[in-house]
Amino acid sequence: MKIILSTSPTQTQLAAIHQGIADFNAPFLPNDTPHGTGHKFVITAQNGDEIIGGLQASIVWSHCVLELLWVNESARGSGLGSQLMQQLEVFAHEHKLHQIRTETLDFQAKPFYEKLGFSVYGILENTPPEHTSYFLVKHL
Template identity: 25%
Template sequence: MENITITAATPEELRSGELGRKLRHYNYGFAGEYPEQQYIRLTARDENGRLLGGLRSFVFLYWLSIEVLFVEADVRGSGLGSRLLDEAERQAIELGAKNAKLETFEWQAPAFYQKHGYKEYARIDDYAPGFYLVSMKKLLAR
C-alpha cells in the first residue's frame, strides 16, 4: 500500500462510470440488484423562453432524491413549484421510487414541502451561520 497515488479523476474515468459500477456490484450483495440511478430533470419556461424554474433530482435505490427545486420570485405562489414537484414525484413512481427525500434551509421552503406531505426527520442547527438545514422525507403514493 506504499506506492498508491491519489489524483483527481480524469474526464474519461468520470465518463466510464467504472467506480459507480464497482460500488453497485458490491451493494448487490446486501440489497439485491436494483436499477441504475435514473435522472429526472425538469425545466419551466414562459412563452418567451424565460427560465422560470426547474427541478433536478434522481431515483436511486427506489428513493427520489430532490437536489434542486427553484422558482423565480415573481412567479412564486402561482403553483409552479407544486407542478414541478408533482411531476417529479409522478416520474419517480414510474421509475419505481417508493419514497422521496430532500434537504432545505429554513429560509428556503420547509413549509412548502410540509404542505406536500414531507416530514422532517433530521435537522442540523447553524449549518449556515444562524440557520438550520432540515432533512425531509415522504412516502410516495402507490
C-alpha cells in the first residue's frame, strides 16, 4: 500500500473518492436531487466576454454549498451580488435543495449574507490568524 498526495488530482482519483463516499452514504442519505453529491456549478455575470462577477457552488446531499462569490470592484454596490444569489436560490429551489450554506471572513460579506436571510450557525476565531470565520446558512 502507498499513500499518495496529489495537488493535481486526476479525474480517476476524484471519481473513486466521490463514488466511495456516495456508496457508503447511500443507505442513510438517499440522493433526492437530479445531481449527485459533489456536483459543482457556476453562475457568472458577463459584459460581452468579460466575466465581472460570479459564484461557484456544489451540491452536497440535499443542500447547496456556496464556495466562492466574487463581484468585480467596478460592479460592487450595483446589486449584482444579490442578482447572482437570486439565481443561486432559483437553482436550489428547482433542484429541491433544502438550504444554502457558506463561509465568510470578518472583512468579507457577513452583512451582505445576513441581509439576504442567512444566519450564522458557527464561528471560528483566529482562523485564519487575526481574523474570524463565520459559517452561515439559509433554509429554503
